[in-house]
Each structure stands twice: as structure tokens, then as C-alpha cells.
Amino acid sequence: MINRNPKRSDEPVWWGLFGAGGSWFAMITPVTVFVLGILVPLGIIDADAMSYERVSSFVTTIIGGLFVIGTIALPMWHAMHRLHHGMHDLKLHTGVAGKIAVYFTAAFLSGLAIVFVFMV
Template identity: 65%
Template sequence: MIDLNPKRSDEPVWWSLFGAGGTWFAMVTPVTILVLGIMAPLGMLDVEALSYERAIGFVMSFIGALFTISTLALPMWHAMHRLHHGIHDLKFHTGTTGKIVCYAIAFLVTALAVIFICII
């Protein structure tokens, strides 16, 4: 028998944030680490290119603000979704409470990123 009134799931929302965070973490974060964590300390980049004034100017621009917020928020959504399902796989069935806690932490990091970027 086909259920004519299926229950709506909220999983597509969480899976889209999970996928976006995983993609960002796999494609953008390694380049960011390479440039800021390896090339800059080794002196491969011009000192003026990473000055405070230029960095704050980048973060204050629209594209820079989106980049900074995405770098902080999207991997956190990915990690919290993975943690939520990992806890379930380890047979700790926390139910809706665990889901709310995991996604609330990701939302908090996202909100703080937006607030702090907008304050600058």
C-alpha cells in the first residue's frame, strides 16, 4: 500500500549543509592552509600582501566577508552532521536532543562568524 501522506523529512536541509561543508573543506581549505600556513611563513609571498591593512580590507569587502564566513561556518555544519550520525552509528541514540545540540553548535558558530565579520 502506498502512503498518500508521507511524513516530511528535514534531512535534505542538513545533507545540503553537510555536502557544502565537505566540499568547501576538501577544495578551499587546503589552498588556504597552503597559502597562509606554508607559503607566507616561508617567505614565498610578499610581506605587504598579507599586511593587516590588506587583510582587514579583504575581510571587509563583500567577497572577503562571504569567504571568511564560509570558511568558518560550512566545515562546522559538515562536522556536526558527521558527529550526529557518528554518535548514532556508535549506538548512542540521542534522538532529537542530540540532533538539536549538534546543529545548535553549528548554528552558533555560523551566527558568531556573521556577527564578528559584520562588526569589523
């Protein structure tokens, strides 16, 4: 028999943020680390290209701000969702309090990223 009134779940929201964060961390973060951590120190990219003034002017644009927010916020959602489900794997069932704690942490740090990017 088909249940005509299924119980609604909030898991698709968290899995969506988990997937977005994992994708960002897998595809964008390595390129960012390669450019900022290898190419610039080796002198392949001119250090003046990464001067404070140029980076600051990039971050204050909408694209640059969204890039910085995505770099901070999306992997944080991924990590907190993994932590939440990892606790279950370790038989640490924290219930609703654990769920609220991990997702509040991700939301709080995402909010801080937004505030610091757009308010500064």
C-alpha cells in the same frame, strides 16, 4: 500501494549543509592553508601582501566576508552532522535532544562568524 501523504523529513537540509561543508573543507581549505601556512612563511608570497591593513580591507568587502564566513561556518555544519550520525554509529542514540544540540552548536558558531565579520 503508494503513500499519498508521506512524512516530511528535515534531513535534506542537514545533508545539503553537510555536503557544502565537506566540499568547502576538501577544496578551499587546503589551498588556504597552503597559501597562508607555506607560501607566505617561505617568502614566496610577500609578507606585505598579508599585512593587517590589506587583510582587514579584504575581509570588510562582501566577497572577503563571505569567504571568512564560509571557511568557519560550512565545515562546522559538516562536522556537527558527522558527529550526529557518528553517535548513532556508536549506539549513542540521543534522540531529538542530541540533534538539537549539534545543529544549535553549528548555527550558533555560524551566527558568531557572521556577527564578527560584518559587525567589526
